[in-house]
Amino acid sequence: MTTYTETVAPPTSDQGWFSRGESWLDDKGKGAWIAAMVLGFVFFWPVGLALLFYMIWSKKMFASSCRTRSRGKAWSRHSMSSTGNSAFDAYKHDTLRRLEQEQSDFESFLQRLRDAKDKAEFDDFMDDRAKAAGADGAAKES
Template sequence: MTTAAYSPRDAAPASAPIGWLARAENWLDDKGKGAWIAAMVLGFIFFWPVGLALLFYMIWSKQMFKKSCRHSRRSHYGHSATRPSGNSAFDAYKADTLARLEQEQEAFEAFLKRLRDAKDKAEFDQFMDDRAKTAAAEQETREGEPA
């Protein structure tokens, strides 16, 4: 018994064939923003109306502005992390591991926040001490002056 790899074409109904433009768009989306830019540059190099058409399409479809790199990375890895493998024991292990990692990430972020808060407090306390010393020195200087 062999298992075939999942393909996005498997999910599409047989009555709706995907055209080459849609396949190209999906391929570019999978590769990210850099692939869109490279396609546009190559379009300008080989036949400028193609590059211009790609530029207008990217602006019109908000392709250039819809995802940041961080979001793209998360969605790429998140997709494979949430996809079931077909093995219930592995899926349970994966879910437990992901939950544990999320808890550790939240704890680490809370730790970093406490560190930042402690550093801010120490810097503020030092500022207030310096300010108090400066004010005391000015007060002594004024008291030592003849009236």
């Protein structure tokens, strides 16, 4: 009977302190980078400035927002391109037009809902104001 034991190798020391620090901050997220930069400015301003330049140079500061925007642009380019099949292109055009109409209808529904809520709140305010004015008038008469 053979037993198998798995051993975990310790982290390699091939990485320098800078690489380990960078990967640690990457694991923690953008907030950790910003916090490190602020602390760098507080304790020794050249360190904070160096971190700021590094974050801009390596695009760590804007990475997720730029990625999201480029995906959206790629999708819109892809959705408008022709496939070469006229029947499918016509179906896609009709479907996109229908979805845009549904979105427009839904947005107008939401606007009507907001308007109705605003009107109800305003009517409640005016009723409360009229009641308060009536109560003040009755209190002055007595």
